[in-house]
Amino acid sequence: MLSPRPAAGTLAIVPASSTARPRAARGRRTARPSGDDREAAILATAERLLAERPLSGISVDDLARGAGISRPTFYFYFSSKDAVLLTLLDRVVAEADAASAAAFARRPADARQGWRAMIDAYSATFRSHRSVTLAAAELRFSNADVRALWARVSEDWVAACAEAIEAERRRGAAPPGLPARDLAIVLNQLNERVLYGTFSGDGPAVAEDDVVDVLLDVWLSAIYRPAGAPTDR
Amino acid sequence: MLSPRPAAGTLAIVPASSTARPRAARGRRTARPSGDDREAAILATAERLLAERPLSGISVDDLARGAGISRPTFYFYFSSKDAVLLTLLDRVVAEADAASAAAFARRPADARQGWRAMIDAYSATFRSHRSVTLAAAELRFSNADVRALWARVSEDWVAACAEAIEAERRRGAAPPGLPARDLAIVLNQLNERVLYGTFSGDGPAVAEDDVVDVLLDVWLSAIYRPAGAPTDR
DNA sequence: GCGCGGGCTCAACACACTGTTGACCGAGCC
DNA sequence: GGCTCGGTCAACAGTGTGTTGAGCCCGCGC
Numbered sequence: 001m002l003s004p005r006p007a008a009g010t011l012a013i014v015p016a017s018s019t020a021r022p023r024a025a026r027g028r029r030t031a032r033p034s035g036d037d038r039e040a041a042i043l044a045t046a047e048r049l050l051a052e053r054p055l056s057g058i059s060v061d062d063l064a065r066g067a068g069i070s071r072p073t074f075y076f077y078f079s080s081k082d083a084v085l086l087t088l089l090d091r092v093v094a095e096a097d098a099a100s101a102a103a104f105a106r107r108p109a110d111a112r113q114g115w116r117a118m119i120d121a122y123s124a125t126f127r128s129h130r131s132v133t134l135a136a137a138e139l140r141f142s143n144a145d146v147r148a149l150w151a152r153v154s155e156d157w158v159a160a161c162a163e164a165i166e167a168e169r170r171r172g173a174a175p176p177g178l179p180a181r182d183l184a185i186v187l188n189q190l191n192e193r194v195l196y197g198t199f200s201g202d203g204p205a206v207a208e209d210d211v212v213d214v215l216l217d218v219w220l221s222a223i224y225r226p227a228g229a230p231t232d233r
Numbered sequence: 234m235l236s237p238r239p240a241a242g243t244l245a246i247v248p249a250s251s252t253a254r255p256r257a258a259r260g261r262r263t264a265r266p267s268g269d270d271r272e273a274a275i276l277a278t279a280e281r282l283l284a285e286r287p288l289s290g291i292s293v294d295d296l297a298r299g300a301g302i303s304r305p306t307f308y309f310y311f312s313s314k315d316a317v318l319l320t321l322l323d324r325v326v327a328e329a330d331a332a333s334a335a336a337f338a339r340r341p342a343d344a345r346q347g348w349r350a351m352i353d354a355y356s357a358t359f360r361s362h363r364s365v366t367l368a369a370a371e372l373r374f375s376n377a378d379v380r381a382l383w384a385r386v387s388e389d390w391v392a393a394c395a396e397a398i399e400a401e402r403r404r405g406a407a408p409p410g411l412p413a414r415d416l417a418i419v420l421n422q423l424n425e426r427v428l429y430g431t432f433s434g435d436g437p438a439v440a441e442d443d444v445v446d447v448l449l450d451v452w453l454s455a456i457y458r459p460a461g462a463p464t465d466r
Numbered sequence: 467g468c469g470c471g472g473g474c475t476c477a478a479c480a481c482a483c484t485g486t487t488g489a490c491c492g493a494g495c496c
Numbered sequence: 497g498g499c500t501c502g503g504t505c506a507a508c509a510g511t512g513t514g515t516t517g518a519g520c521c522c523g524c525g526c
Binding site: 054056137138141142147150151154155158177178181182183185186187188189190192193194197202203204205206210213214215217218221222225 | 439
């Protein structure tokens, strides 16, 4: 589900993504294990360090030393510090993608339960990779690859939500209202910001135990709000 | 209601804010005008450059040259690049604060018009200082002062909104539901993220002309949603 | 068993940027 | 006239990034 290199499935981005990897087609499979091990060691080091300080406080040297190699050697495996995070993020995103799709797919009798399952899956995944999530949120501003990856998955989620909203409207369960896509966009952005706030804990934030309930409440009222309530357009 | 700094003027934070300015009490008022002029020149240069590239792409040297001074001289006026942005942000925030407070204060007959005016004021202010807004969003992650400033104003806005929601509930216009504070938090975060998306334009985003309508719709349905709609708690 | 090629490694370098030091200039004040 | 003090900058020290070039080591063909 989330092994990173099948070059297919949810995450075909990685190869194309990072700004010109040095070793385009490396083909490293020469019985010497150290190559993959070191790559994995770098990734593991990154995740470990990220848990204790923000990405900006971690240098390439830290990553290299943590993985037991020198700085130039690091550059053999990754084109930059950012590329490491991109790989990590890619895995998390693929996991969230799979989890929320699964929750979405097995729509229960009550469609509203489906929304809950989806929000829950999404939230649980990012919570369980909190450090990567927070670092990615930070890096989004300065790194075009991260931005692009995030834009792509957001687009997928928005499209799926818009679709689901329209289905609910067609079957008469939800009233007409805002364009489904606009609604889907803002609800997704809502989740993004609220979960970020809860996980990072700075500024006013919703408690971790309540966050799914609160989000769900807003989603449901935005989607199913009876036509009686004025839109004020 | 939500003016944050009774301590004179709109922007009394600046002195206290930045991490230990070198010139604690400068008292520069010696008939030589250049001092203030230069400070203003730095600020103006920053805003100009920010319009064309992100903060991370601007060096202290760029700022100094733009203001016609050398790099060390820059440090006489500001303790760092970040401090410049903090000053800029502080002004924008004070403006947003004043505008939304004003909109809130002159509550019209229809309370819902009050919400619209508030969202509109908030949105218009940040739109008219787009570059500062976007830079601040970026810097929030790496700079504790910016984070603190933002947390403070968010707290004010959240408190004011929670207050208003409770007032609506008391007078029977809005049904009971989520804790007012939680609702206020997520609605504020919603605005923050959605406006950011619209102004920055990356990822799926709501069109600039529609954004206030869309936000308002979500706010109103979350606040006024008739009790009939299930909360699912 | 030997050399040869390529995956892999690192010391050393070139560069960009940050923040600081110390000397200096000129204007007003006594 | 000397003295202080706001203001200014050349030069330095430090920390980070990404690159280069020489070289190691291991498997493989001969």
